[in-house]
Amino acid sequence: MNQEKNQEKLAEILGPHFNNIANDGLFVLKALGLPKGAKVLDVGTGAGNFAIFLASQGFDVLTGEPATDTTHYAGKDWAASAEKAGVRDKIRFEAFNASKAPFETETFDAVFFFGVLHHVDEAERAATLSEALRVVKKSGTVVFFEPRKETLEKLWLTDPTHPLAANPSDYLTDKSVTEQKLQGAMMDVFVYRKG
Ligand SMILES: C[S@@+](CC[C@H](N)C(=O)[O-])C[C@H]1O[C@@H](n2cnc3c(N)ncnc32)[C@H](O)[C@@H]1O
DSSP states (O other), rough: OHHHHHHHHHHHOOOHHHHHHHHHHHHHHHHHHHHHHHOOEEEEEESHHHHHHHHHOEEEEEEETTTTTTTTTTSOHHHHHHHTTTTTEEEEEEOOOOGGGGGTTOOOOEEEEESSSGSSSSSGHHHHHHHHHHHEEEEEEEEEEEOOOHHHHHHHHHHHTOOOOOOOGGGGGOTTTTEEEEEEEEEEEEEEEOO
């Protein structure tokens, strides 16, 4: 089944919100050209939408969030959705804080943050970026999806306390890293590669 057909099927199972996320995800994956079976880290599991999307695209997915996060956005039953989508066996979960990532240097082909950086404590954001760049392979990419203005306005209808979007470049200390910006329908996308 091709990527689009696969996505249509998942959208029927998981609903329109998943479909919007997957649309932005597909557009970015086309730009990245990651091979099937690539080892990817999905930071900030939440409801599991992005981890499920990545697994549905044939990647080897490790996802996680801090065990200490008691906000409404963490501790969700992502596994039930992954089960429904038929990809539960393709996703591993490990609790971790991205500012102290418990992974070896140069482990992943790509590290994704979908709707996550603005939820990370401001004081931990610079360390979160440098940890993501440490654990990604030399040839790899670190990708942040942050909500566009229109997306934030919709989020504020149900959660008026939802934080503003973050610009990852504000927290980037390694000047040899290159940045590429892309614009999805829902999210602004920031792609970083080691120089
Ligand atoms: C809105 S949810 C992300 C949505 C999710 N990616 C999805 O596709 O459904 C925000 C996530 O950021 C995580 N988070 C916040 N601070 C973090 C940190 N320091 N390290 C890792 N994850 C963090 C939260 O625990 C939560 O899982």
